[in-house]
Structure formats: structure tokens, C-alpha cells
Amino acid sequence: MVERTYRCSNCLDNTVSRGFDVSHLSVTCGDCGEFARFVNDDVFEQYRAFEEAPPDHLEWDRLDRAEKFMISDQVVREGRSIEDFEITEA
Numbered sequence: 001m002v003e004r005t006y007r008c009s010n011c012l013d014n015t016v017s018r019g020f021d022v023s024h025l026s027v028t029c030g031d032c033g034e035f036a037r038f039v040n041d042d043v044f045e046q047y048r049a050f051e052e053a054p055p056d057h058l059e060w061d062r063l064d065r066a067e068k069f070m071i072s073d074q075v076v077r078e079g080r081s082i083e084d085f086e087i088t089e090a
């Protein structure tokens with residue numbers, strides 16, 4: 001059984017481990033107290049990589065965190081290419 005780590009998407013500090021592999025969980029964070037989405041740490045690593053080196057063709061900084069996690073999730077877990085994503089003007 002492989003333990004997966006999930007990270008609080010609100011404070012980005014707290015992690016929990018679970019014995020199953022999903023893209024995210026919703027639990028109350030023991031650190032910040034939010035009922036928050038905890039994202040798979042693989043997804044979080046991809047998010048961090050994009051934060052450090054934003055994709056050229058996206059206006060990454062204009063996305064909110066939930067959108068960034070959604071894109072990271074699809075890249076990591078569904079094998080989509082970052083090139084597949086385009087940000088349309090809201």
C-alpha cells in the first residue's frame with residue numbers, strides 16, 4: 001500500500017497522508033482550520049514548477065489558485081500537455 005501525500009490548498013503548509021491515490025480530497029485542515037481541498041502532492045509539485053517557470057503561452061499569473069491546480073492536475077494525472085491550455089479572456 002502506497003501512502004499518498006495531500007497538501008492543503010489554502011495554507012499550502014499542512015499535509016495529510018492517505019492510503020489511496022486520488023487527485024484531491026476535501027478535509028478540514030488542522031493548521032488553518034479551513035474545510036479545504038487537499039491536492040495530491042504530485043499535482044502540487046507541478047503547480048510549484050509552473051509557479052517558478054510559468055508556461056510562456058499562458059498568462060499564468062492571472063489564474064487563480066484553483067485554476068492553477070486544475071491545470072496542474074490535468075497535466076500530471078491525465079497526461080495532458082500544458083500546450084493544450086489556453087486562457088480566454090473573462
Ligand SMILES: [Zn+2]
Pocket residue numbers: 008009010011012013014029030031032033034036
Ligand atoms: Zn490549511
